[in-house]
Structure formats: C-alpha cells, structure tokens
Amino acid sequence: MADRWILKEITIRGFRGFLKPKTFSTSEPFILFDGPQCSGKSSTLVAIEWGLFGDEITRKAIGIDERRGWKIRNTNADEARVEMVLQKGQDILKIVRSDKKRKGTSKFYFELNGDQDTDEGKLRAAVGIQPKDYFSSVHLHQEIIRGLLTEEPRIRRDSLDRLLGLSELRNIIDGIKLAKISEILKDVDNKFGLIETKLNAVITSKRNDIQKVKETGIQKGLTPNDFSETGTGQMCETVKIALVNFANQAGLTISDLPLALTVDEQQIFASSAKQSLRKLRDEQPDLKRQKELLEKQSQLQRLQQTCKELLDELQNLQQERKRIHETDGDQEKMRSRILNELKPELEDAKNRRNEINKRAGTIEEAIKYFEAIKTPNERQPCPVCEKPIDDVMHLELHLNELRASLDEDLVPIRKEIEKYEVEIKRLEDLIKSLNDLDKKITAQSKVLIEHKPITETAIGREIKDTEDSIVVIGGEINKIQEVLKKLETAVKESNQKLNAIEDDIFKLEQIFKVLVLEAEIDDLLKIREADEYKEVENSKSELEKFADDIGLINQAVETALQASAKAKLEAAKENITKMFRTLANRSDFPDLEIDPDSFEILAVKASEKVPALSIFNTGDLNCAGLSVFLGLGAAQELSHNIGFIILDDPSQNLDDTHKENLVSLLNSIPDDKQILVSTSESGLRDLILTKVIKKKTRYKFDLWSDKEGAQPKEV
Amino acid sequence: MTNKEKIIEELGKNIKDIEEQKLLHSICDEIFEEYDKGSSKAVSELLQGKINPLKNKFDDAHTRLLKKMGL
Numbered sequence: 057m058a059d060r061w062i063l064k065e066i067t068i069r070g071f072r073g074f075l076k077p078k079t080f081s082t083s084e085p086f087i088l089f090d091g092p093q094c095s096g097k098s099s100t101l102v103a104i105e106w107g108l109f110g111d112e113i114t115r116k117a118i119g120i121d122e123r124r125g126w127k128i129r130n131t132n133a134d135e136a137r138v139e140m141v142l143q144k145g146q147d148i149l150k151i152v153r154s155d156k157k158r159k160g161t162s163k164f165y166f167e168l169n170g171d172q173d174t175d176e177g178k179l180r181a182a183v184g185i186q187p188k189d190y191f192s193s194v195h196l197h198q199e200i201i202r203g204l205l206t207e208e209p210r211i212r213r214d215s216l217d218r219l220l221g222l223s224e225l226r227n228i229i230d231g232i233k234l235a236k237i238s239e240i241l242k243d244v245d246n247k248f249g250l251i252e253t254k255l256n257a258v259i260t261s262k263r264n265d266i267q268k269v270k271e272t273g274i275q276k277g278l279t280p281n282d283f284s285e286t287g288t289g290q291m292c293e294t295v296k297i298a299l300v301n302f303a304n305q306a307g308l309t310i311s312d313l314p315l316a317l318t319v320d321e322q323q324i325f326a327s328s329a330k331q332s333l334r335k336l337r338d339e340q341p342d343l344k345r346q347k348e349l350l351e352k353q354s355q356l357q358r359l360q361q362t363c364k365e366l367l368d369e370l371q372n373l374q375q376e377r378k379r380i381h382e383t384d385g386d387q388e389k390m391r392s393r394i395l396n397e398l399k400p401e402l403e404d405a406k407n408r409r410n411e412i413n414k415r416a417g418t419i420e421e422a423i424k425y426f427e428a429i430k431t432p433n434e435r436q437p438c439p440v441c442e443k444p445i446d447d448v449m450h451l452e453l454h455l456n457e458l459r460a461s462l463d464e465d466l467v468p469i470r471k472e473i474e475k476y477e478v479e480i481k482r483l484e485d486l487i488k489s490l491n492d493l494d495k496k497i498t499a500q501s502k503v504l505i506e507h508k509p510i511t512e513t514a515i516g517r518e519i520k521d522t523e524d525s526i527v528v529i530g531g532e533i534n535k536i537q538e539v540l541k542k543l544e545t546a547v548k549e550s551n552q553k554l555n556a557i558e559d560d561i562f563k564l565e566q567i568f569k570v571l572v573l574e575a576e577i578d579d580l581l582k583i584r585e586a587d588e589y590k591e592v593e594n595s596k597s598e599l600e601k602f603a604d605d606i607g608l609i610n611q612a613v614e615t616a617l618q619a620s621a622k623a624k625l626e627a628a629k630e631n632i633t634k635m636f637r638t639l640a641n642r643s644d645f646p647d648l649e650i651d652p653d654s655f656e657i658l659a660v661k662a663s664e665k666v667p668a669l670s671i672f673n674t675g676d677l678n679c680a681g682l683s684v685f686l687g688l689g690a691a692q693e694l695s696h697n698i699g700f701i702i703l704d705d706p707s708q709n710l711d712d713t714h715k716e717n718l719v720s721l722l723n724s725i726p727d728d729k730q731i732l733v734s735t736s737e738s739g740l741r742d743l744i745l746t747k748v749i750k751k752k753t754r755y756k757f758d759l760w761s762d763k764e765g766a767q768p769k770e771v
Numbered sequence: 772m773t774n775k776e777k778i779i780e781e782l783g784k785n786i787k788d789i790e791e792q793k794l795l796h797s798i799c800d801e802i803f804e805e806y807d808k809g810s811s812k813a814v815s816e817l818l819q820g821k822i823n824p825l826k827n828k829f830d831d832a833h834t835r836l837l838k839k840m841g842l
Binding site for chain 2: 177181186224225227228230231232234235236237240243244247248251254255258576580583586588589591592594595596598599602603605606608609611612613615616619620
C-alpha cells in the first residue's frame with residue numbers, strides 16, 4: 057500500500073449524526089462499520105468526503121440529489137469538525153476541516169509531512185482526485201451505480217470516464233467545448249460573408265444615385281457626354297467669365313476665383329463661384345435702387361393714409377357742428393332762448409299748478425276729515441264754526457267731485473311744464489356737445505398741422521397752405537412708380553444673367569456628384585486591395601488558425617481518450633466478467649462487457665450481446681454496477697492517488713448467494729487496496745467477519761441517540 | 772505516460788511542422804496548467820482569453836472596413 061493514500065485515522069465531532077468526538081483507527085486493510093440503519097455509519101463515510109472536499113459535496117454539481125439542502129452540523133452541536141490522517145509510504149497527510157473558525161486557526165488546513173497549507177487546490181493535487189471522480193471511483197454510492205446503468209448515454213459515458221480515470225481528458229474536452237470557439241468562428245464567417253453582400257448593396261445604391269443625378273442634369277440641359285472630366289474645365293471658365301463681366305458692368309468687385317484644373321479644384325471653384333454669385337445678387341445697383349424706392353413708396357403710402365385719416369376725422373367733426381348750428385343755432389342763441397323764452401314760460405306754468413294744488417290740498421284735508429267720522433249719518437259739527445251739519449255724506453260727495461275737477465285742470469299744466477323742461481334739457485345738452493366739438497376740432501387741427509413737417513421731410517419740399525397734402529403725396533408716389541417700372545426691367549435682365557450663371561454652377565455640381573460617385577464605386581470595386589480589407593482577412597485567418605489549432609488539440613484529446621478508454625476496458629474486461637460471473641452467477645447471460653465505443657454495458661451469452669438494462673432485474677443491475685466498479689478498481693489503472701475504496705451498504709437487492717459472492721469478490725481485490733464497508737445487514741456482516749481474509753477492524757454502531765449522537769464501538 | 776504526453780504524442784502523428792508542433796505543445800501546456808488550477812471552466816476561460824482578443828481584432832477591422840465602404 058505504498059503508491060496511494062490509505063486512511064489511518066479519522067476523528068469526527070458534531071458532523072451530521074455525530075455529536076461528541078469519536079476517533080476511528082483505520083490502519084487495517086479492511087474496515088467494517090455495521091449496525092442498524094440510521095445509526096451513523098453513512099455519516100462516518102461521508103465525513104471522509106467532507107474532510108477531503110468540504111462543502112462542495114453538498115452541491116448539485118456532485119450529482120447526488122439527496123445532498124440538496126444537507127446540513128453539515130449536528131443540530132445539537134456548536135461545531136462540525138473532522139480530522140483525518142492519511143498515509144502514502146513515508147508521507148503523512150493530515151487534514152483538518154471545521155465549519156467554525158476558531159481564534160488563530162483556519163476553518164480548513166492540511167499538513168503534508170508537517171508543512172501546513174490552506175489551499176484546497178493543493179490538497180486536491182496531492183490526493184489527485186476531484187469530488188465527482190471520488191464518488192465514482194472511491195466511494196461507491198448507489199447513485200453512481202444508477203449512473204453506470206442509465207439509459208442516458210452521456211451520463212453513462214461520464215460515469216465510466218470517471219471510473220476509467222479519463223475525467224481529466226473529458227473535462228479538457230468539455231472546457232474546449234465551453235469556450236464556444238466554433239460559435240465565434242461562425243459569427244466571424246457570417247460577418248465576412250456579409251461584406252460582399254453589403255458591398256454590392258452599396259454599389260447598387262451609388263449607381264442609382266448617379267442615375268438620379270444624371271436625370272436632373274439632363275433636365276437642366278446637360279447631355280450624357282457632359283458627365284466627364286473633359287467638359288468641366290471649360291464650363292468653369294465660362295462661369296468665371298460670366299461672373300467677371302457681370303461684376304464689371306454693374307461696377308462691383310468679386311474675389312479672385314481659384315484655378316479649376318483638377319476635379320478637386322473644380323469643386324472648390326464651384327463653391328467659390330456660388331459665393332460670388334450670391335454677392336452679386338445682393339449688391340447689384342438696380343436691385344439696390346429698386347429696394348430703396350420700394351421702401352420710399354411704402355413710406356409715402358403710409359403717410360398719405362395717415363394724412364387722409366386725420367383730415368377725414370376733422371371734416372366729420374366740422375360737419376356735426378354745422379348740423380347743430382343749422383337746427384338750433386350756436387351756443388349763444390340757445391342760451392338766450394332758454395333764458396328769455398323757455399324758463400319764464402316754465403315758471404308761469406309752475407305757478408298755476410301750485411295755485412290749483414293749494415285748493416286741492418284743502419279739499420283733500422276735508423275729505424280726510426269726513427272719511428274719519430265713524431258714524432257719517434249722524435249730524436256732525438262743522439270743523440270750522442262747530443255748527444251742526446245736516447248731511448255729511450252729501451258734502452263729502454261734493455268735495456270728491458270738486459277734487460276730480462281740479463285734477464282735470466292739472467293735466468294740461470303738467471304736460472306744459474314737462475315740455476318746457478325737456479326742451480331746456482335738450483338745449484343744454486346741445487350746448488355741451490357743441491363745446492366738446494369745438495375742443496376736438498381744435499385738437500385735430502393741431503395734429504394735422506404737426507403732421508405736415510413729417511410729410512414735407514418725406515417728399516423733400518414744403519407744402520403750401522394752398523396745397524392738398526394728400527394729392528401732393530400721391531404725386532410723389534406716382535413719380536416713384538414710374539421709376540420702379542423702368543428699374544423692374546433692368547433688374548429682370550440682371551437676374552436672368554445671374555440665373556444663367558447659377559444654372560451653369562448647378563450643372564457643374566451635378567457633374568461633380570456623378571464623378572465623385574463613380575470614383576467611390578471604383579474604390580469599392582477595388583476594396584479587396586484596401587488595407588482595411590486585408591486587415592479583416594488577416595484577423596480572420598489568425599482566428600481560424602487558432603480555432604484549427606484548438607481543433608487539432610481537441611481531436612488529439614478525443615483520440616487519446618478513446619484509446620485510453622479502450623485500453624483500460626480491455627485491461628479490465630476480464631476482471632469485470634470474472635467479478636460479474638462470481639457475483640451474479642446467471643446461467644442465461646453469465647458475462648458482462650462494456651462496448652468501448654458506445655459505453656453501453658452489455659449482458660453477454662457466447663456471441664450474443666444485449667444491453668444489460670433490457671434484461672437484468674434490480675439485483676442483477678446492482679451486481680453489474682459492483683462488478684464494473686470493482687473490476688475497474690482491481691485493474692490497477694486508476695489515475696488518482698486514493699488507495700481505499702468505500703462500499704456503502706453494497707448488498708441492497710442482493711440475495712444470500714449474491715452476498716456470499718460479494719464477499720468472495722472482496723477477497724479478490726488486491727491487498728494494496730484498503731476497503732471500507734458499511735452494512736446494516738447481519739448476513740453480510742457475518743460473512744465479512746467470517747470469510748474476508750484481510751485483517752479487519754470492526755466498528756459496531758449502537759442505536760443513535762439524540763443525547764449522545766452516533767455511538768460506535770471498536771469490537 | 773501522462774495524459775499531456777499522450778496528447779503531445781498524438782499531435783506529433785498528425786503535425787509534421789516543428790514550429791507548428793511547438794505552438795500546439797505550448798497551448799497544451801497552458802491548457803493542462805489551467806485545468807490543474809480549476810478544471811473545465813478554467814480551460815474554457817483560458818481559451819476565451821486567447822480567442823476574444825482575436826475576435827475583437829477582427830470586429831475592429833470589420834467595423835473600419837464597413838466605415839470605408841460608407842456603412
């Protein structure tokens with residue numbers, strides 16, 4: 057047992073089923089843990105895993121669903137702690153793992169020959185095994201047997217890879233696949249392929265643009281032959297001469313136009329020519345004069361309108377005053393009439409009314425007196441002389457008649473009074489209106505007088521008092537319009553010349569557009585010679601070269617893996633068959649074989665081979681799994697450094713004969729392999745104790761107790 | 772014979788060019804070195820670390836080319 061690590065000792069405390077510290081001395085080649093179910097046997101075996109790999113054994117990636125949500129620490133413990141001692145020849149490896157950090161120490165550390173380290177990676181390098189491999193090739197778990205015998209080829213192949221010690225190669229293949237190099241390459245190929253498509257699309261678009269520009273140019277008078285470099289120089293010269301001549305004729309200056317020998321220079325020339333043209337348009341004298349006169353005309357029209365409005369307003373006011381004078385005279389005449397005629401008449405009428413009112417008042421009092429008498433039929437004393445009055449009713453009747461007569465007399469007098477009062481009021485209102493009109497006429501006349509100098513300034517001469525301002529302004533406007541008419545013709549002629557030059561510049565621009573687009577198309581057609589294209593090609597080649605290299609490596613790994621698998625299966629073939637024959641002892645399909653290409657486990661009868669899954673019962677499948685696990689293990693080809701195997705309850709579904717056969721198999725395992733077996737079955741326990749040849753240490757587990765936890769005893 | 776030695780032997784059968792062999796051996800060394808540190812994921816990250824700059828270089832050149840094409 058010199059080449060691989062064997063377990064010398066393990067101390068467990070507070071880990072799952074364990075509460076108090078227990079130390080197992082495991083120096084012997086065979087360690088048996090027996091006892092009832094749920095007594096802590098599995099916790100002991102799992103503690104070895106936890107010591108080696110920590111919490112990773114609880115993760116889903118391990119592939120054991122039962123481990124999901126596992127609690128490491130015993131619920132009654134304050135710390136889960138495992139200390140292990142392993143030995144390989146003279147090398148001693150001590151591993152300490154806890155779920156609680158103690159003061160001054162790490163939760164995990166290991167000592168290799170006394171050198172302490174806390175690097176998990178280094179520990180794994182020392183034991184030479186990853187957690188998944190441990191489950192498949194060291195600790196035979198029921199899930200692993202199921203993995204070996206599953207119908208899913210990938211899981212089966214994966215499990216066998218691990219048993220065969222091929223995980224490194226398989227993981228490297230997985231890592232290469234995970235890098236998704238082929239997807240990157242595909243993306244690059246797509247992009248590169250699209251360059252050609254995009255190139256054609258751009259060229260087609262530019263050709264369409266050329267067609268549209270040519271059509272526009274031809275509509276402006278160009279011919280198809282004009283769209284070339286040859287005609288553009290001459291056209292530039294024509295434009296230049298036209299601009300200079302126009303400037304000279306108008307007495308204007310323009311900046312010197314640049315040379316136009318090459319297409320680039322001609323484009324600059326066209327831009328400068330456009331600027332000069334804009335300057336000439338803005339500064340041509342006739343146009344300038346036209347603008348000035350139009351402004352003057354507009355100013356005079358505004359003045360004429362204002363003048364007219366002021367005059368109309370004055371005339372309206374004067375008309376109103378004249379109308380009042382004609383009907384009622386001026387203010388003096390109206391005042392005189394009020395004073396001398398209307399007011400005396402009013403006074404007289406009021407006096408007459410008052411006289412009647414006095415009499416009416418007396419009669420009214422008498423009527424009231426008689427109305428107040430409660431018994432009118434009796435004789436009453438006269439209210440004046442107190443002599444008795446015989447007929448009061450009769451007297452009251454006469455009094456009422458008299459009052460009615462007086463009321464009739466008052467009606468015309470009242471109408472007379474009202475007439476005088478209305479007339480006086482009307483005349484007084486008219487006097488007030490006339491006063492207002494006089495004021496307004498005075499003010500409006502003042503405004504008109506003030507407006508006159510503004511008009512005089514605008515027309516540039518004095519307007520005599522005898523002249524009509526509106527007519528004078530109208531005359532000035534007419535003069536301007538006559539000049540404008542003449543100017544309009546001159547401006548039109550100038551604009552025609554400038555428009556012709558502008559047309560030529562526009563044609564030049566259309567030709568340039570075509571020439572530029574044609575040059576761009578030429579560049580695009582030669583894009584494969586461009587540095588940018590070569591860079592794309594080179595970078596693609598680099599990428600493809602790298603992908604090819606990785607492909608070659610991947611192929612080499614695949615080949616090596618396949619060759620190694622075949623070699624190992626070939627080497628283990630005999631052991632697996634032998635173990636299966638010993639263990640299952642089937643008469644119909646006595647042998648077991650693994651197809652090295654499909655990794656299918658086959659039941660074999662002479663030359664007939666069928667998938668084991670299709671004919672085996674659960675017990676046979678368990679035998680098959682155990683045979684593969686132990687057969688490969690016995691082939692001595694494993695790549696890891698662990699020198700022990702663990703069989704946790706291996707006799708499930710096995711009958712008594714199978715169990716005896718299993719013990720025989722355990723005896724056939726080479727001496728340098730340490731075996732740890734747990735069982736709850738007394739039959740297997742007794743068979744091991746009586747028939748396993750190797751030196752043994754037995755730990756018997758009593759019933760688990762809440763207070764004590766697992767209770768193993770060395771027997 | 773280690774797995775790496777087996778791969779190198781296998782590559783030697785197919786690749787005759789010495790320089791090319793050296794390059795592949797160097798990549799193999801790196802792959803196994805990374806694998807020792809952290810299995811498949813580390814190998815994948817190593818290769819991605821090598822191919823991504825090449826992909827970026829291609830993408831940059833591709834973008835410049837499209838720009839030159841007026842796209």
